[in-house]
Amino acid sequence: MRLEPIDNPSLARKIALPAAALAATIIIGSLLVLAAGANPFATLGLIIKGAAGSKFALLETLNRATPLIFTGLAVAVAFRAKLWNIGAEAQLYGGAILTVVIGTSALAALPSIPHLLLMAVAAALTGAMILLGPVILKTRFGVDEVVTTLLLNFIMLLFVSYLVEGPMKDPMGMGWPKSERLANEARLPRIVTGLRLHWGFALGLIAAMVVWIIQTRTTLGYEIRAVGHNPAAAKFAGIPVNMVLVKTALLSGGLAALAGYSEVAGLKGHLSLDLSPGFGYTGIIVAMLALLHPLGVVISAIFVAGIFVGADSMSRAADVPTYIADMLLAIALLFMVLAILLTRVRLVRG
Amino acid sequence: MMEIFDILLSASFWAAAVRIASPLIFATIGEIICERAGVLNLGIEGIMVVGAFAGWMAVYQGAPLWFGVSVAMCAGMLFGLIHATLTVPFGLSQHVVGLGVTLLATSSSYFTYRLILPKVPSPPKIEPFQPIEIPILSDIPLIGEALFHQTAMTYGAFLLAIIVAIVLYRTPLGLAVRSVGENPAAADAQGLSVTGLRMGAVMVGSGFMAVGGSFLTLSAFDTFLFEMVNGRGWICIALVVFGAWQPGKAVLGALLYAAFDAFQIRLQQTSIGSDIPYQVFLMMPYVLSILALIIMSRRAEIPAALMIPFRKGER
Structure with missing residues (x-):
């Protein structure tokens, strides 16, 4: 058996294969639910109801999607250049x-809007700097960025643990390891008064648009694609490969950091160690399911958030462990990358 | 300063270093086998979780300890098969598949745990491997306890490293595995099955990673905890680079890392430790790994075809 490229894959093939991947995920998911002794149809119903069954549920899903849009974009931007940023968690x-x-x-004496802007810029710059380190190690010494960005996640979590137990600890926090709350002027307001959805979500949509424009309408976007496709050829064509990687890193790290900004300023209001339940890692799934397309990231982030929110709500009603959400996403990811490959190649004998 | 000498001169410190190194040796050797055949296996973190869980669960259900280790090995090979199928014949991105396998393996373990034990407040304990004292040798001061008063699994880790080194460098099989990682086209021309060798290497390597995970639940501790692997898999990826893809040097690296880890734990309890936040100590092993990567990357002899999928007839 070997793989043979298909010259002009038909539209039917391009739609059918990803659909088959999704169907296969649902079938395996149903088997898992059966193994847990529950009814697959009822469970799926509970997940959908929990994710989008009410105004409250839907807003909860959109809120959960907000950081995933940012981390998903961060990963999508970096992976496009084959820069393996697994450190979105640290940047966040x-x-x-x-x-x-x-x-x-x-x-805090500043008026609200300049204050919010200053915070966003500072956050993005920090995230950019955090990814800059591994990228310089990659371009300068050839150190694999997968390992360095991964290890930085652990270092950063320990640093945050130190901050919220030490210098940044809220003296009024009843001993809990968390920081002081932001001033009211420094909070992202809700988009519509009375609805629990903050401006971070809108900012995420804007960020997706901006990334899309950068990727399709600018020289940098072209260079990023060229470097990702074939760095040797890009270099030969006169593209400063290392510089492009640095720029990509700044963009990617900045985007991931905005997830942290939006979660703190829009939702939590303070820093604590449970700020992110792995949004940085989930961003990888979000980006891959979106085929690294920035606008697709928005849809895929809402989808992934829906599965998490829905599964949480389902597991309270049925006896199916909530970890089924992570399993479904992992299975969907693996089937999807396979399906995308099979739109371009076919298996032949010989 | 005296406190530092006290730590370095205590037998328990050296014994702890060897104990901490053991799971890392299993998993690093596993990763070396994968990478020597040309496949980066980022599933390692999750496969260690699966090994820790499956081995422990088997023993908890009444299986003997060694059977638990075999169950862990089989579970690891199963996830290795998933990884290998997607990355070898299909040639998909080893980064993406590896991270996907890590997520799948981790979540499957947690899901199954909750399925079997839905309402336990704390995870049940098992009777783990006990240290075996080798007479006379274990009485050697300082290193006697470290080297000759450990569990059977620790002895197994060192034995495995020796066997794998011999197989890799002294047998036709080892030569074949290395050649598909260096020059798959040439290996193919000699009639070797690149796909078969790579898939086999990934499966066997994943099996050893899972055994490394099971060391945590069957030898180091006596129960399964979420987050128990806690980045050890990623450390092993760094150790492979540090050890220049050679089993012997990797064992040395694992021991060095473990000694440092054991040292920082003990340093926290001294007067030096009370002045410095404990997080700084916990950070040091990760910082050290990054520094080691920077130093070693200049002279690392990376397998030439690592991360490059092989398609017959394409050059």
């Missing part, structure tokens, strides 16, 4: 730290 926390530092400082 970096952004969150700066957001809290500025949001609780004497600058």
Whole structure:
């Protein structure tokens, strides 16, 4: 058996194969639910109801999707250049730290909008700097960025643990390891008064648009694709490969940091160690399911968030462990990358 | 300063270093087998979780300890098969598949755990491997306890490293595995099955990673905890680079890392430790791994075809 490229894959093939991947995921998911002794149809119903069955559920899903849009974009941008940024988690926390530092400082006297902007810029710069390190190690010394960005996640979490137990600990926090709350002027307001959805979500949509424009309408976008496709050829064509990687890293790290900014300023209001339940890692799934397309990231982030929110709500009603959400996403990811490959190649004998 | 010498001169410190190194040795050797055949296996973190869980669960259900280790090995090979199928014949991105396998393996373990034990407040304990004292040798001061008063699994880790080194460098099989990682086209021309060898290497390597995970639940501790692997898999990826893809050097690296880890734990309890936040100590092993990567990357002899899928007839 070997793989043979298909010259002009038909539209039917391009639609049928990803659909088959999704169907296969649902079938395996149903088997898992059966193994847990529950009814697959009822369980699927409960997941959908929990994710989108009411206004409250839907807003909860959109809120959960907000950080995933940012981390998903961060991963999509980086992976496009074959820059394996697995450190969105660290960059997210970096952004969150700066957001809290500025949001609780004497600058609180600033009016709301410049304050929010200053926080966003500082957060994004921090995230960019955090990814810059591994990228310089990659371009300068050839150190694999997968390992360094992964290890930085652990270092950053310990650093945050130190901050919220030490210098940034809220003296009024009843001993809980968390930071002071942001000043009111430093909070992202809700988009519609009375509805629990903050401006971070809108900012995520804007970020997706901006990334899409960068990728399709600018020289940098072209260079990123060229470097990702074939770095040797890109270099030969006169593209400064290392510089493109650095720029990609700044963009990617900045986007991931905005997830931390949006979670702190829009939702939590303070820094703590449970700010992110792995949004940085989930961003990888979000980006892959979106085929690294920035606008697709928005849809895929809402989809992934829906599965998490829905599964949480389902597991309270039925006896199916909530970890089924992670399993379904992992299975969907693996089937999807296979399906996308099979739109371009076919298996032949010989 | 005296406190530092006290730590370094205590037998328990060296014994702890060897104990901490053991799971890392299993998993690093497993990763070396994969990478020597040309496949980066980022499923390692999740496969260690599966090994820790499956081995422990088997023993909890009444199986003997060694049977638990075999169950872990089989579970690891199963996830290795998933990884290998997607990355070898289909040639999909080893980064994406590896991270997907890690997520799948981790979530499957947690899901199954909750399925079997839906309402336990704390995970049940098992009777783990006990240290075996080798007479006379274990009485050697300082290193006697470290080297000759450990569990059977620790002895197994060192034995495995020796066997794998011999197989890799002294047998036709080892030569074949290395050649598909260096120059698959040439290996193919000699009539070797690149796909078969790579898939086999990934499965066997994943099996050893899972055994490394099971060390945590069957030898180091006596129960299964979520987050128990806690980045050890990623450390092993760094150790492979540090060890220049050679089993012997990787064992040395694992021991060095483990000694450092055991040292920082003990340093926290001294007067030096009370002045410095404990997080700084916990950070040090990760920082050290990154530094080691930077130093070693200049002279690392990376397998030439690592991460490059092989398609017959394409050059």
